Amino acid sequence: MIIRSEKRAERGRAVSLTYEDVQEILKIIDQSSTKEIHIEVDDFKLIVRKHGADGAPAVTTTATPPAPASSAPAPTEPEPAQAAQDTSKTEAPSATAQSLNSPLAGTFYRAPSPGADPFVEEGAKVSTGDTVCILDVMKVMNTLKAPCDGVVLSIPVENAEAVSAGQPVMWFEPK
Structure with missing residues (x-):
């Protein structure tokens, strides 16, 4: 499903997409048989795809011009002390x-x-x-x-x- 806006945003004005809008988009795709949805408004593009058997949607957004990619070092396994510290972040105090x-x-x-x-x-x-x-x-x-x-x-x-x-x-x- 592809949705393109015929109504153009004023140049220099950002497309407004609220948290509630994102939630509604995710709810619609989750409850439908649609596997993928594309929403385009000027330079803003939102692509939502269902992945895996659980149907959990993944969200991808792009805007022109894209930001340059940074070369980050590959992630490594956390040290045991770091893993214990990360677990403590989710435990109730x-x-x-x-x-x-x-x-x-x-x-x-x-x-x-x-x-x-x-x-x-x-x-x-x-x-x-x-x-x-x-x-x-x-x-x-x-x-x-x-x-x-x-x-x-x-x-x-x-x-x-x-x-x-x-x-x-x-x-x-x-x-």
């Missing part, structure tokens, strides 16, 4: 702790902009719905909200760190 998990894979940001103060620090009191961080998904900035009234127990990821869908990015102690 207390029996009553509540996690805030990343809804999608993206980049985690603690502050609204570079150089700005973080939304929250460990030990900060929060109310349900307070903005506590930003998740950049395909250059769409999504605010993540506190899931409960309480105190921030820990922030197990670093600013500007890549996170996976379902990965805890903050832990809270509910009131």
